[in-house]
Amino acid sequence: MYSEFDREVGEMRVEQERQARIDAARAELKRQGREQCECGAxxxxxxxxxxxxxxxxxxxxxxxxxxxxxx
Structure with missing residues (x-):
């Protein structure tokens, strides 16, 4: 069975990976820009x-x- 510590470490890793994916997506958007505005134009x-x-x-x-x- 997993201890409380193991569970907390696992949750921290999941959160770190999620944040890394978000940061990478944001960086990609900033680097590339877009062809369409947020308003659709x-x-x-x-x-x-x-x-x-x-x-x-x-x-x-x-x-x-x-x-x-x-x-």
């Missing part, structure tokens, strides 16, 4: 050339920056 090729990791179209990015500035 296409991110222009010019914007993707200038900012390859873009995940928002220019309009959504402007809104996000305004909201962040006003906080």
């Amino acid at each position: 296409t991110i222009s090729p010019a914007r993707r050339r200038v900012h390859p990791s873009a995940t928002r179209c220019l309009e959504c990015q402007e809104i996000a920056e305004k909201e962040a500035y006003l906080k």
Whole structure:
């Protein structure tokens, strides 16, 4: 049978592996960027050339920056 310690170590490993997969997915998104914005609009090729990791179209990015500035 497994001890409480073994169970806790196993749970920690599972959580570490899950977090590593999340971090890798986030890094991939930042590296590659996207062709479509979160709103569904296409991110222009010019914007993707200038900012390859873009995940928002220019309009959504402007809104996000305004909201962040006003906080």
